[in-house]
Amino acid sequence: MSSILRKDxxxxxxxxxxxxxxxxxxxxxxxxxxxAAMLTDEWGEMLIKGWNTAGWMAQPSAVGNxxxxxxxxxxxxxxxxxxxxxxxxxxxxxxxxxxxxxxxILSDTGNFPTDLYMVDGLTKxxxxxxxxxxxxxxxxxxxxxDSVAVVMLTQVDYRTGRMHDMDAVTKAAHAAGAVMIWDLxxxxxxxxxxxxxxxxxxxxxxxxxYLNGGPGAPAFIYVRSDLADQVDPALAGWLGHDAPFDFDxxxxxxxxxxxxxxxxxxxxxMASLEEALKVWxxxxxxxxxxxxxxxxxxxxxxIEAQVPALTLASPRDSATRGSQVSFAxxxxxxxxxxxxxxxxIGDFRAPNIMRFGFTPLYVDAADVTAAVKHxxxxxxxxxxxxxxxKQRSRVT
Amino acid sequence: MSSILRKDxxxxxxxxxxxxxxxxxxxxxxxxxxxAAMLTDEWGEMLIKGWNTAGWMAQPSAVGNxxxxxxxxxxxxxxxxxxxxxxxxxxxxxxxxxxxxxxxILSDTGNFPTDLYMVDGLTKxxxxxxxxxxxxxxxxxxxxxDSVAVVMLTQVDYRTGRMHDMDAVTKAAHAAGAVMIWDLxxxxxxxxxxxxxxxxxxxxxxxxxYLNGGPGAPAFIYVRSDLADQVDPALAGWLGHDAPFDFDxxxxxxxxxxxxxxxxxxxxxMASLEEALKVWxxxxxxxxxxxxxxxxxxxxxxIEAQVPALTLASPRDSATRGSQVSFAxxxxxxxxxxxxxxxxIGDFRAPNIMRFGFTPLYVDAADVTAAVKHxxxxxxxxxxxxxxxKQRSRVT
Numbered sequence: 001m002s003s004i005l006r007k008d009x010x011x012x013x014x015x016x017x018x019x020x021x022x023x024x025x026x027x028x029x030x031x032x033x034x035x036a037a038m039l040t041d042e043w044g045e046m047l048i049k050g051w052n053t054a055g056w057m058a059q060p061s062a063v064g065n066x067x068x069x070x071x072x073x074x075x076x077x078x079x080x081x082x083x084x085x086x087x088x089x090x091x092x093x094x095x096x097x098x099x100x101x102x103x104x105i106l107s108d109t110g111n112f113p114t115d116l117y118m119v120d121g122l123t124k125x126x127x128x129x130x131x132x133x134x135x136x137x138x139x140x141x142x143x144x145x146d147s148v149a150v151v152m153l154t155q156v157d158y159r160t161g162r163m164h165d166m167d168a169v170t171k172a173a174h175a176a177g178a179v180m181i182w183d184l185x186x187x188x189x190x191x192x193x194x195x196x197x198x199x200x201x202x203x204x205x206x207x208x209x210y211l212n213g214g215p216g217a218p219a220f221i222y223v224r225s226d227l228a229d230q231v232d233p234a235l236a237g238w239l240g241h242d243a244p245f246d247f248d249x250x251x252x253x254x255x256x257x258x259x260x261x262x263x264x265x266x267x268x269x270m271a272s273l274e275e276a277l278k279v280w281x282x283x284x285x286x287x288x289x290x291x292x293x294x295x296x297x298x299x300x301x302x303i304e305a306q307v308p309a310l311t312l313a314s315p316r317d318s319a320t321r322g323s324q325v326s327f328a329x330x331x332x333x334x335x336x337x338x339x340x341x342x343x344x345i346g347d348f349r350a351p352n353i354m355r356f357g358f359t360p361l362y363v364d365a366a367d368v369t370a371a372v373k374h375x376x377x378x379x380x381x382x383x384x385x386x387x388x389x390k391q392r393s394r395v396t
Numbered sequence: 397m398s399s400i401l402r403k404d405x406x407x408x409x410x411x412x413x414x415x416x417x418x419x420x421x422x423x424x425x426x427x428x429x430x431x432a433a434m435l436t437d438e439w440g441e442m443l444i445k446g447w448n449t450a451g452w453m454a455q456p457s458a459v460g461n462x463x464x465x466x467x468x469x470x471x472x473x474x475x476x477x478x479x480x481x482x483x484x485x486x487x488x489x490x491x492x493x494x495x496x497x498x499x500x501i502l503s504d505t506g507n508f509p510t511d512l513y514m515v516d517g518l519t520k521x522x523x524x525x526x527x528x529x530x531x532x533x534x535x536x537x538x539x540x541x542d543s544v545a546v547v548m549l550t551q552v553d554y555r556t557g558r559m560h561d562m563d564a565v566t567k568a569a570h571a572a573g574a575v576m577i578w579d580l581x582x583x584x585x586x587x588x589x590x591x592x593x594x595x596x597x598x599x600x601x602x603x604x605x606y607l608n609g610g611p612g613a614p615a616f617i618y619v620r621s622d623l624a625d626q627v628d629p630a631l632a633g634w635l636g637h638d639a640p641f642d643f644d645x646x647x648x649x650x651x652x653x654x655x656x657x658x659x660x661x662x663x664x665x666m667a668s669l670e671e672a673l674k675v676w677x678x679x680x681x682x683x684x685x686x687x688x689x690x691x692x693x694x695x696x697x698x699i700e701a702q703v704p705a706l707t708l709a710s711p712r713d714s715a716t717r718g719s720q721v722s723f724a725x726x727x728x729x730x731x732x733x734x735x736x737x738x739x740x741i742g743d744f745r746a747p748n749i750m751r752f753g754f755t756p757l758y759v760d761a762a763d764v765t766a767a768v769k770h771x772x773x774x775x776x777x778x779x780x781x782x783x784x785x786k787q788r789s790r791v792t
Contacts, residue, residue, distance in 0.1 A: 011436070011440040011441075013440070013441050013443070016443070018443060020443065020444045023444050024439075024443060024444045024446075026439075026440070026443060027435060027436070027439045027440040031435060032432055032435045032436055032440075035431060035432075035435060035664070036428055036431075036432060039423060039427060039428045039431060039610070039668075040407070040423070040428055043420075043422075043423045043610055043611060044407040044409070044422070044423040044428075045407075045409050047409070047412070047414060047416065047420060047422060047741060048416045048419050048420045048741060048743065049736075049741075050420075050611065051611075056611055081479075082478065082479070082482065082659075083477075083478070083633070083658060083659025083660055084659055084660070085631065085633035085634065085635075085658045085659035085660075086478065086482060086631065086633075086658060086659060089631060093521055097521075109645060112634075112643075113634050113637070113640075113643050113644060113645060113647075114633050114634035114635075114659065116645055116646075116647070117632040117633060117634055117637065117647040118631065118632055118633060120632050120646070120647045121628075121629055121630050121631055121632030121633075121647065122630070124628060124630075124632075125489055125493075125521075125522070125628075125630040126521070126522065127524075128523075128524070134645060159643075206660070208660070214435070214439055214663070214664055215439060215446065215447075215452055215660070215661075215663035215664070216660050216661050216662035216663040216664065216665070216666070217662075218662075219659070232517075232520060233517055234517050234518070234520075234521040235481065235482065235485060235514065235517055236513040236514055236516050236517030236520075237479070237481035237482075237510050237513060237514060238481065238508075238509050238510035238513055239481075239510075240513075241509070241513065244509075245746070246746060247508075247509050247555075247745065247746055248509060249505060249509060249512055249530060250512075250516070251509075251512070251513040251516045251517065262479060262481045262482060263478075263479025263480055263481030263482060263510065263615070264479055264480070264481075264602070264604065264611070264612050265611075265612050266612035266613075266614075266662050266665050267610070267611035267612040268431070268610055268611070268612065268664050268665050268668055269612070269662050269664050269665055270612070272435075272664055340445075345443060345444060345445075347444065349643065350641070350642060350643055
C-alpha cells in the first residue's frame with residue numbers, strides 16, 4: 001500500500017481528514033505553480049499564439065488519452081471538455097440515433113439526477129415518443145427488452161456506493177439490441193475500469209472527484225473506436241469540425257473522437273487537470289482498489305463496533321461497492337455538520353445519508369481510526385443535537 | 397480618452413502591439429493573484445465547503461450581472477457557463493419551441509460557423525422538417541417572412557467587422573412573428589449594446605475576447621426577463637433545477653434565468669473572468685466606442701495612405717463597423733505571419749483577410765502608427781514572400 005499513498009503530493013488543510021474526494025478532490029500541490037505558469041507564461045506572453053505554441057488546441061486530446069489510461073480506453077477514444085451533463089446529452093443524443101425504431105431510454109433510480117434530467121430535456125426537445133424509464137438498480141437487467149434503445153447507468157451509485165457489474169449489464173443490453181452508456185463519475189480513479197473489455201458504446205465522466213482536477217474541471221466522453229466515425233454529433237461545434245480553421249459554412253464532422261469536441265476548451269481548467277493527473281504516475285489500479293477496500297472495511301467494522309445508531313446504507317459485500325461508504329442516520333444532516341466541524345469532512349445526501357469517500361492516495365488507516373473516533377463522539381454523545389448544525393445551506 | 401486607456405492594468409509582452417483582442421483578450425495583471433488565491437485559499441483550504449463559503453455556487457449569477465451591465469441586460473437575465481457553442485444550442489432549442497408551426501431558422505453567411513453548425517446539429521437531431529437558411533447579411537431582413545421561426549445573427553461579422561443594426565433587425569423579426577437571437581461574441585465589451593431596449597428574446601456571447609476572461613472563459617446566455625419562466629431548457633442540467641440539492645428524480649426548472657445553467661460551473665475560469673471584469677470599473681461604453689472609432693479611422697487612413705496593396709474589407713462607414721478593421725490581401729496569410737514576427741499581432745481569416753482588432757483599453761494612437769509602419773514595411777517591401785511565413789499551422 002505504501003506505493004499508493006502519496007499524501008505529500010496533496011494540499012490537505014491542517015487538522016482535516018478528507019473523506020469527500022468523491023465530491024471534490026483536494027488540490028494537488030503542483031497545480032498552483034502550473035496554473036500560474038499557464039496564466040503568465042502562456043496566456044500573458046504568448047497571447048493568441050498559445051493555441052499552437054503552448055499546445056492548447058491539442059490539449060483536450062492529450063488529456064483525454066491520460067484519462068483513458070485510467071479507465072481502460074485506448075488512445076484517441078476520449079474527448080475532454082464541457083460538463084458531465086453536456087457529455088451525457090451528447091452520448092444519449094448519439095445513442096438513440098443508432099436505434100431509430102426504439103423509443104425507450106432505460107436508467108435506474110440510483111442514477112445521479114442530472115443524467116435523468118438531461119434525458120428528460122432531450123426527450124421533450126425531440127417530442128417524438130421517446131421516454132425515460134427508471135427502474136430499481138438491483139434488477140435493472142430484467143427491464144432491458146427490445147423496446148429499449150439505450151441503457152444509461154452510472155456504475156457507482158452516488159448515494160450508496162452500490163456498484164453495477166459493467167460487463168454483465170453491457171452484455172444484457174447488447175443481447176437485447178440496446179446501446180450501452182456508462183457514467184463513470186464515481187468510477188474514474190476510484191475503481192478499475194476497462195472500457196475496451198466492457199465493449200460499451202459510450203462512457204462519460206467527470207474529473208473533479210477522484211481525479212482531483214479542481215472545481216468545474218472538464219468532463220470526458222468515450223466513444224468505442226469502431227463507432228466514432230459513424231456518430232452524428234448533436235452538439236456540432238466548430239472544434240468538432242474536420243477543418244475548424246477553414247471556417248466553412250457547412251458542418252463536416254472530424255474523423256474519430258474529435259467530433260465530440262464542441263466549443264473552445266477551458267484552457268485554465270485543462271492546465272489544472274493535466275497537472276493534477278500527474279499524481280497518477282505509477283499508480284496501479286488493482287493495488288488502489290485493494291487499498292480502497294481495506295480502508296472501507298476498516299471503517300465499516302469500526303463504525304459498526306463503536307456507533308450502533310448508524311445503519312450501513314452501502315452494500316456489505318465490497319465487490320459490489322465503489323470507493324465510498326454510506327450510513328443512514330435520521331439526523332444525518334446535523335450529524336454530518338457536527339462531524340465536519342471537527343475536521344472530518346464527509347457529506348450528506350438527502351434524505352438521511354452520511355457519505356464518506358475513501359481515496360487511498362491521501363487517506364490512510366490512521367485517518368480512518370481518527371475519523372471514526374470523532375463520528376462516535378458526535379453520534380453517541382448526541383452532539384449533533386444543536387441548532388447550529390441543523391441550519392441548512394444551499395449546498396450540502 | 398485618457399479615462400478609457402488603462403494599459404497599466406494589462407500584461408502586454410515587451411515589444412508587442414496587440415491588435416487581436418477580438419480573438420483572445422490579454423491577461424489583466426490582477427488575474428494571476430486572484431486565481432492563485434482561488435486555488436490555494438479556496439479549493440486548497442475550503443475544499444468542498446468552497447461551494448458555499450467562497451460563493452462558487454452563486455458566482456455564475458453574480459458574474460452574469462456584471463456582464464449584463466456591459467450589454468444593457470438587467471440583473472438576473474444572464475447565466476454564465478459552458479461555451480458559446482453550447483449557449484447557441486440552448487437559445488435556438490428554446491426559441492424554436494416558441495414558434496412550433498414554423499420550421500425555418502434564418503441566419504446570414506457572415507455568421508461565425510459554429511453558430512451555423514450548432515443549428516445544423518440541432519435540426520438533424522430533431523429530424524422534423526427544420527431547416528437552416530443562410531442569406532447575405534446586407535439584405536437579411538428581406539428574407540424574414542412568416543416561415544421563419546427564429547432569426548439568429550451575430551451582430552458583428554468576425555471577418556469583416558460589418559455590424560448589424562440590432563434594433564432594426566429585431567423589429568423586422570418581430571414584425572414577421574419570428575424570435576430573435578443575437579450572438580454578441582464580437583460586441584460585448586467592443587460596442588455599446590442595449591439588450592433591454594432591443595427587446596430581442598435571446599442573446600449569447602463569449603468572454604475571452606473583449607472581456608479578457610482568458611482562453612476558454614465561460615460563455616453567457618441572456619433571456620428576456622418576461623420569457624425566462626416560460627422557457628423549456630433543452631439542456632436540463634441539475635444546476636438549472638429548482639432545488640438541485642434535493643436530488644429529485646424529476647426535473648423541475650428553476651425560476652428565471654437560473655434554468656439556463658447546466659452542469660457544475662468552471663470555478664477556476666470563473667474566478668479569472670470575475671477578476672478580469674474589474675478592468676471595466678468606470679468604463680463608459682459610449683466613450684469606449686468613440687475611442688475605438690478614432691483608432692480604427694486612424695488605422696484605415698494611415699494604411700490607405702501608406703499601403704496601397706491592401707484593400708479595405710470592412711465597411712468604410714464606422715457606424716456600421718464593430719471594433720475591428722480587416723483588409724484583403726492575396727497573400728494575407730504570409731503577410732500576417734511576417735507582421736506578427738515584428739510584434740504586431742493581428743490574425744488571418746481565410747481566404748484572404750488580415751484582421752486587426754482595436755481595444756481602447758490597451759491600444760492607443762501611437763500603437764496604431766507603429767503598427768502601420770510595420771505593415772507598410774512588410775507589404776511594400778514584399779517581406780512576406782518568404783517560405784517561413786507561408787507555412788501553415790493548425791490555428792491561425
